[in-house]
Amino acid sequence: MFWPATLIFIIAYAVIVSEKVHKTKVALFGAALMLILKILDQHEAFHSIELGVDWNVIFLLISMMIIINVMTKTGVFQYVAIKAAKLAKGEPFKIMAIFATITAIGSAFLDNVTTVLLLAPVTLLIAEQLEVDPVPYLITEALASNIGGTATLIGDPPNIMIASKAGLNFMDFIMHLTPAIIIIFIAWLIVWKFIFGKRLHVTDKNKEKVMAMNENELITNPALLKKSLTILILTIIGFMLHGIFHYEPATVALMGAATLLLVSGEHPHEILAEVEWPTIFFFIGLFIIIGGIVKVGLVELMSKEMIRITNPQPNNMLTLSMVMIWFSGIASAIVDNIPFVATMNPLLIDMIHQVYGLTSPATMEHIQHAAMMPVWWSLALGACLGGNGSPIGASANVIVVGLSEKAGHPISFMRFLKYGVAVTAMSLLLSTIYIYVRYYVLGI
Amino acid sequence: MRVSKLMQTNLVLASEEATFETLLGKIGLLAPRQIYVVKEGLKLVGIVTGYDLLKIVKPFYLDSKLARTIPESEMDGFLVKCIEKVKNVKAKDIMITDFVFLKPEDHTMEAEALIVERGLNALPVLNEDKRILGEISRREILTYFAKIYEKYSLDLFNKFELKNIQTEEHIQKCYEELQKEAKGGN
Numbered sequence: 234m235f236w237p238a239t240l241i242f243i244i245a246y247a248v249i250v251s252e253k254v255h256k257t258k259v260a261l262f263g264a265a266l267m268l269i270l271k272i273l274d275q276h277e278a279f280h281s282i283e284l285g286v287d288w289n290v291i292f293l294l295i296s297m298m299i300i301i302n303v304m305t306k307t308g309v310f311q312y313v314a315i316k317a318a319k320l321a322k323g324e325p326f327k328i329m330a331i332f333a334t335i336t337a338i339g340s341a342f343l344d345n346v347t348t349v350l351l352l353a354p355v356t357l358l359i360a361e362q363l364e365v366d367p368v369p370y371l372i373t374e375a376l377a378s379n380i381g382g383t384a385t386l387i388g389d390p391p392n393i394m395i396a397s398k399a400g401l402n403f404m405d406f407i408m409h410l411t412p413a414i415i416i417i418f419i420a421w422l423i424v425w426k427f428i429f430g431k432r433l434h435v436t437d438k439n440k441e442k443v444m445a446m447n448e449n450e451l452i453t454n455p456a457l458l459k460k461s462l463t464i465l466i467l468t469i470i471g472f473m474l475h476g477i478f479h480y481e482p483a484t485v486a487l488m489g490a491a492t493l494l495l496v497s498g499e500h501p502h503e504i505l506a507e508v509e510w511p512t513i514f515f516f517i518g519l520f521i522i523i524g525g526i527v528k529v530g531l532v533e534l535m536s537k538e539m540i541r542i543t544n545p546q547p548n549n550m551l552t553l554s555m556v557m558i559w560f561s562g563i564a565s566a567i568v569d570n571i572p573f574v575a576t577m578n579p580l581l582i583d584m585i586h587q588v589y590g591l592t593s594p595a596t597m598e599h600i601q602h603a604a605m606m607p608v609w610w611s612l613a614l615g616a617c618l619g620g621n622g623s624p625i626g627a628s629a630n631v632i633v634v635g636l637s638e639k640a641g642h643p644i645s646f647m648r649f650l651k652y653g654v655a656v657t658a659m660s661l662l663l664s665t666i667y668i669y670v671r672y673y674v675l676g677i
Numbered sequence: 678m679r680v681s682k683l684m685q686t687n688l689v690l691a692s693e694e695a696t697f698e699t700l701l702g703k704i705g706l707l708a709p710r711q712i713y714v715v716k717e718g719l720k721l722v723g724i725v726t727g728y729d730l731l732k733i734v735k736p737f738y739l740d741s742k743l744a745r746t747i748p749e750s751e752m753d754g755f756l757v758k759c760i761e762k763v764k765n766v767k768a769k770d771i772m773i774t775d776f777v778f779l780k781p782e783d784h785t786m787e788a789e790a791l792i793v794e795r796g797l798n799a800l801p802v803l804n805e806d807k808r809i810l811g812e813i814s815r816r817e818i819l820t821y822f823a824k825i826y827e828k829y830s831l832d833l834f835n836k837f838e839l840k841n842i843q844t845e846e847h848i849q850k851c852y853e854e855l856q857k858e859a860k861g862g863n
Contacts, residue, residue: 357736450745
């Protein structure tokens, strides 16, 4: 069954990359083939932790989508954006920097695409009022969403997948990735200040137009806003404490989503209808395809190859960490980072088996071995930040390019690349320095 | 009753090259239900409704919530800017080309059914060469229905000038009149 499974995997990957057929259709069809050919049986696909669907990831995604769907109805993001633009007194670069910060923070806790979709209309309206080109603002928001999303366990799907596979908790991400992201974000904004600081000019009259905007009109349901914010904050606190109380992140998210559904007064049909089911089923299909190639030994072959190239030692995996950042970063700029991480996760688990000479399934002792941890962080940094490398590298980029075109400001592939490649290269370079200094020089 | 007997023939037409600016003027000042876009020989090629013009003026990103954040003092200026952006868009780029039409010999009932089925306001009437001859709308059909029902006289119903209804007494009187009218109808 080695070759049929390998063929299904390669063809599915190629078709997903080509974008000729919707990725959900491809993933589900590939999964169905894995099952019908008995490469994987149904019990393994639905119940095996090593080979099957990762329900922790699925329920975490669904729950966060429910919370986001209720939150978006409150108008709070757009309120904050206009308030911030007024606090910046209509200064164009300040607005850009504040919007980038709002997007990054929003994306760290919510879905990147939703954050961008909520902020883009306000951005376009403010750019209209200021009479400036909205394109740099929109590109900035897409880049900020990918950078911000890298900071937390729930910020970006690759992190959710890595956390689930490696048994990492919310605070692990806060302790290890958030500092890296803060450094990258500040460095990026400094560079941005040099590029856009002097380029953006607006008249005082146009600044006044922004100052005259009435953000209070956006909060139409203050009661829902209070409930949503309270539950979001409680859910985030729950994420912070889930490791201590031994709950899976999905349990915390499900509790938050269910409570919000209960108290919001919104009809569940409407909220659940807005869950991104194609994405959820894409994940389900993908997990089954990957389970198939793990079972037939393709992942083992790939991991042996990686061991040959990077020569990881039980107590030191420096080369692997460094290669992982750049390999993941470049790969994620070209292909969807979700299938990439879905492939890398079992590959790293298999590699742990081989490096530590295990004969039984790897335990957390080995998965979270001190030498292994920088590799997981390198994978997360590379896979999430690499999304900034091209207009198709991340969903937020695709959305921004589409919205900008619709608004009459098309962003060419090359224009996005000009900013995206530079920001990605800078982020990956800073990530490399961060991983090297923190884990291999300071050892903290 | 044949459609040709009922149709309105005083219509607003435009060529495919007419700009948004022209279409806005026509719809704003002549108040037609819709503008019929014709090519040579007055052959109908498309229809522009008020909705189509409103849709093209409104920036796609602006929903009703976000629109409320623009202060009243800035609103006209913002609108003018929106209009300026689309003023040169041609009728051929705005019009609906997938339209249904009637022939002069069709029956009014068919017109009524089409209007209800498609949720339309009005339908063009075309001859065999697709030349526009007239238009039949909900109003013409309803006026015709009211007429054939033969139970009404014009003095049965009143319109109300709401500007003059300001006091509680006026409001009460107006409502009593409506109740009386409803009872009379029974």
